[in-house]
Amino acid sequence: MDDGFAWIIFVGTVLLAAGLWLMAPRPRSRGPWSGLLVVAFGLGALVSQLPAVGGAGPEFIFYLLAAATVLPAVATVTCASPMYAAIWFAMTLLGSAGLFLYQGSQFLGVATIIVYAGAILVTFLFVLMLAQPSNNASYDRLTWEAPLSAGAGAVMVGLLTLAIVSVFQNDVAAAHPVSEVTQAALDKELLNPEHMARLGGQLFSRHLIAVELAGTLLLVGLVGCVAIVTQMHKSRVPKASGVGRAMTEVVTGGSMTHVGMSGPISAGAGPGLGGKSHV
Amino acid sequence: MSEVALLENYLVVGALLFGIGLFGFFSRRNMIVMFLCAEMMLQGVSVSLVAWGRWHNDWGGQMLVIFILTVAACEAAIALALVLALYQRSGSLDVAFWQSLREDNQPPHVDRELPPTSGDDKHWPTLTPSGLEPPPNLEEVTHRSHV
Numbered sequence: 001m002d003d004g005f006a007w008i009i010f011v012g013t014v015l016l017a018a019g020l021w022l023m024a025p026r027p028r029s030r031g032p033w034s035g036l037l038v039v040a041f042g043l044g045a046l047v048s049q050l051p052a053v054g055g056a057g058p059e060f061i062f063y064l065l066a067a068a069t070v071l072p073a074v075a076t077v078t079c080a081s082p083m084y085a086a087i088w089f090a091m092t093l094l095g096s097a098g099l100f101l102y103q104g105s106q107f108l109g110v111a112t113i114i115v116y117a118g119a120i121l122v123t124f125l126f127v128l129m130l131a132q133p134s135n136n137a138s139y140d141r142l143t144w145e146a147p148l149s150a151g152a153g154a155v156m157v158g159l160l161t162l163a164i165v166s167v168f169q170n171d172v173a174a175a176h177p178v179s180e181v182t183q184a185a186l187d188k189e190l191l192n193p194e195h196m197a198r199l200g201g202q203l204f205s206r207h208l209i210a211v212e213l214a215g216t217l218l219l220v221g222l223v224g225c226v227a228i229v230t231q232m233h234k235s236r237v238p239k240a241s242g243v244g245r246a247m248t249e250v251v252t253g254g255s256m257t258h259v260g261m262s263g264p265i266s267a268g269a270g271p272g273l274g275g276k277s278h279v
Numbered sequence: 280m281s282e283v284a285l286l287e288n289y290l291v292v293g294a295l296l297f298g299i300g301l302f303g304f305f306s307r308r309n310m311i312v313m314f315l316c317a318e319m320m321l322q323g324v325s326v327s328l329v330a331w332g333r334w335h336n337d338w339g340g341q342m343l344v345i346f347i348l349t350v351a352a353c354e355a356a357i358a359l360a361l362v363l364a365l366y367q368r369s370g371s372l373d374v375a376f377w378q379s380l381r382e383d384n385q386p387p388h389v390d391r392e393l394p395p396t397s398g399d400d401k402h403w404p405t406l407t408p409s410g411l412e413p414p415p416n417l418e419e420v421t422h423r424s425h426v
Contacts, residue, residue: 020302027394043295050291051284062285066292069326073296073319077303082312082372089315092296096322099292103285103333105341108325115348120318120355127359128311131366139373141394143306153302160294164287181282181336189336202338203345210342214349221353228360232367 005049005165012045013158020150023078025141032078039074046157049165065102069095080140086124093117104191107199282334289330296323310362310372314355321351 015038022035053062072091079085093116101109143149192198203211296319303316325344332340362372369376378388 016298020299024306027392046291046295050288051281053284053288054281062288066288069292070295070299073299076319077299077307077312077316082309085312085315089319092319092322096296096326099289099326100329103289103329105329105332105344108329108341108344111345111348112325115352116318116322120352123355123359124311124315127363131311131363131372137309137371137373138394139308139371139375140312142308142390144308144375144388146306149302149305152305153298153300156301157294157298160298161291164290164294168283168287181334185336186333190333190338199338199341203342206338207342210346214346217353218349221356225356225360228357228364232360232364 005169006162008045008049009158009162009165012042012049012161013154015039015042015045016157017147017150017154018042020074020078020154021147023074024143024146024150025078025080026143026146027141029080029141032075035078036074042154043070046161049161051168061102065095065098067095069099082128082140083125086121086128090117090121093121104186104195106195286330286334290327293323293325293327293330296320296326298323308374310365310374311359313374314358314362318351318355321347 019035019037019039019042022030022038023032024035047063053059069092072088072095075088076085076092079088093112097109097112097117100106100112189198300316300319300323303319304313307313307316325347328340328343328347330340332338365377366372375388375390381387
């Protein structure tokens with residue numbers, strides 16, 4: 001078997017790691033474009049080893065959706081501002097919802113948008129607004145061991161791509177296909193026009209216990225959340241009163257001096273009143 | 280449409296999402312961004328599960344993704360409550376604040392280079408002036424403060 005594809009995947013992995021490292025947030029920002037170019041070359045090297053989806057139309061739609069998923073993902077992890085990272089992640093979710101729809105799983109595509117982008121991501125944004133002290137924190141432009149982690153992520157991608165490509169290029173595997181589903185069978189089961197009815201039937205018959213467990217998990221999560229938040233306030237009370245008093249003293253002292261300093265100035269500089277009093 | 284090619288392409292997209300999320304989870308310091316990256320890894324797994332489900336013409340992949348969605352919602356709720364609790368104690372979302380929890384034989388992490396705090400980093404939002412310009416106040420224009 002020709003193993004030229006392994007070298008190309010290796011080069012793609014190295015380029016992906018280098019590009020991610022170049023794009024990682026750093027104290028003195030250089031702009032994302034050089035890193036993005038390297039990442040694009042790496043992705044191109046990986047994609048060049050994949051078989052065509054078949055036909056120009058499906059090809060175009062698939063690569064559009066894949067690009068709308070992967071490129072915002074790169075932007076999510078490399079964007080210094082957490083607010084923009086969350087919004088880029090919403091773009092990733094929209095792209096993957098498109099991928100789900102393209103596979104014919106309509107419910108998941110819609111649920112990803114509603115539950116993930118609509119509920120979970122908005123919760124993230126709420127917490128960001130609650131907890132983000134200033135617009136530009138220094139730790140957002142610092143990373144842990146960016147080269148090593150870029151290498152780890154890229155090696156993961158490279159190994160998985162190598163495994164996927166080599167398994168399906170293998171002659172033995174091609175001679176004994178694991179599963180060859182015909183279009184007729186797909187139309188009867190997974191791509192059935194009554195998608196929701198089939199899905200709900202499966203969910204509430206074969207996976208009924210899992211549904212009950214998931215409901216219990218949600219309830220436990222809710223109770224745990226409330227417990228954490230109430231405990232948080234209880235444990236803060238003795239400390240918070242002391243800190244709070246000190247803070248208010250500082251703030252009132254500061255604002256008093258501010259008022260004392262700015263009072264006469266603003267009265268003198270006031271265009272209407274100050275002028276009239278002099279006249 | 281070739282089903283094998285579709286499966287392979289989807290698996291590679293899933294691997295890319297997982298790997299990029301892994302990189303972000305390892306390298307980023309903001310706790311909320313770390314959780315975003317964890318969610319991205321879950322999304323990569325979901326993409327591959329849906330592809331496998333179609334390949335086998337089986338509903339199991341989509342069922343698993345539905346449960347992944349449920350678990351992700353739970354995880355996000357609890358993780359964000361914990362992040363808020365940690366934020367109230369430390370005053371920042373920096374995960375390096377908690378590095379005293381590391382093992383005894385690990386050296387502490389010290390930032391080699393801090394980002395410069397220059398003035399042009401702070402872009403506060405401003406409103407552009409709009410509407411009709413009010414007529415100039417003659418008294419104000421011709422006023423001399425020290426007559």
